Amino acid sequence: MDQPAVRLAGRRSAMEAARTALSGLAEVLHEASGAELARLMSLVDEVGAQAGAARVAVTAEALARGEVAESGATAHTWVREHAPSLRQGGAGHVAALAGMLTEGGPPWQDERRAPDPETPVGVVAAGVLDGTVSPSLATTAVRELERLDAHLSTEAKPTVARALLDLGVQWGPSMMRRLRPRLLAEYGLPGELDRLQERLAPAARLSAPAVESGDLTEYQLLMTPEQAAALEAAIGPLSAPAPNDETGERDLRPAGQRRVEALSEVCRRSSALDADASGGDGAAAASSAVHVTIALADLEARSGCGEVMGSCATGAVLSPEALRRMCCEADLVPHVLGTAGEDLDLGRVVRLFTRAQRRRLWRRDGGCTYPGCTAPAAWTRAHHVVHWVDGGRSDTGNAALLCQRHHSYVHRRRLVAEVRHRPDEQGRSVVWDLRPGSYDRHLERLRAERARPGPRGADSARLVGAPL
Ligand SMILES: [Zn+2]
Ligand SMILES: [Zn+2]
Structure with missing residues (x-):
């Protein structure tokens, strides 16, 4: 974020030049060597990521200044109107993040250009604004952090936010959710993981059997981690494929x-x-x-x-x-x-x-x-x-x-x-x-x-x- 002070006008014409450079790129790609293609790909990706970050920044600025409210739009409709490519999806994430960044007054003004980097929101915002975290991953991370919030000590919150984002950037959002128990064990208040798992017990359930048209019987099964571990341990060895070495039959069961x-x-x-x-x-x-x-x-x-x-x-x-x-x-x-x-x-x-x-x-x-x-x-x-x-x-x-x-x-x-x-x-x-x-x-x-x-x-x- 330590950009040299390029004025807005200069940036604007550079962005227009980038747009010109990108449109029709396909027609000249045959000039590139194989190694150049790889470098091009990384460059295009960086431009795209920065553009994604810029969308959030522009929306936050418009929100903070009251531009959005004045136009009678919500953040979401404002984004859809001025960033038409997001009508295909993603406008909600941009709007939600911009809203989060401007919550509690306009942090965008003067010396505070972004939320406090020592808060979870600040950690996520920094990732979004430097283009390393996509808006959709960021909103998932924020939701996840909200879920964890009451169970974490205050000092641990930025660390957990960073760990979540790193993991999400590398492996995607589903991995972030899977990490929740481990994060609680490591950074949670004492006994928090136990309490969380205790609270899970009443939500675990095995439904009554439902028979669809006399065929297969369907159950819904939700288990606590402990129950799931016991189940997996019990069925683990039995569920491995069992080819028959003597007769050469393969185990073709899915x-x-x-x-x-x-x-x-x-x-x-x-x-x-x-x-x-x-x-x-x-x-x-x-x-x-x-x-x-x-x-x-x-x-x-x-x-x-x-x-x-x-x-x-x-x-x-x-x-x-x-x-x-x-x-x-x-x-x-x-x-x-x-x-x-x-x-x-x-x-x-x-x-x-x-x-x-x-x-x-x-x-x-x-x-x-x-x-x-x-x-x-x-x-x-x-x-x-x-x-x-x-x-x-x-x-x-x-x-x-x-x-x-x-x-x-x-x-x-x-x-x-x-x-x-x-x-x-x-x-x-x-x-x-x-x-x-x-x-x-x-x-x-x-x-x-x-x-x-x-x-x-x-x-x-x-x-x-x-x-x-
Ligand atoms: Zn028999
Ligand atoms: Zn047998």
């Missing part, structure tokens, strides 16, 4: 899908823990279980749908395939209905593996049994190789550990596995048939065998024996 699948996995694990804590094998005792009604005929024929009951998600509809998959899990309580809508007791086939059985499976399978998957046992569930719905028994001979992803995959592609009494030469007790539909072909064979009389038929009848 990040959003990976994150929500990780979140539902975390919920599922916590329900499973709940079920374990409530006495081991009885999922029905777990208060966090999902209760679903479905007609037996639908479940067997893979038609119709199941309906969630007894929770906020009541009325949500689950596909029969999703239900079959969930039947492997402890956090589902299926209410299977007969033809007359009566609640059938399917207790003749125990649906869930006991805790002792799961322990044996942990030892036997070690983790997810899908080829190439490295998910540890703690991340898996025990899948019924012959589905419970199809009469598959809850014996370890009919069980395979699968991680969430491969559990969905195996159900979706309808795959079957062979469970061996002894591990093969590669140490596998479970060998998957990866051809799509292998489960259906296996089931057909079992049913045909069951229909045939004889000891072998009787044996497999136990396996496929339909619950009714």
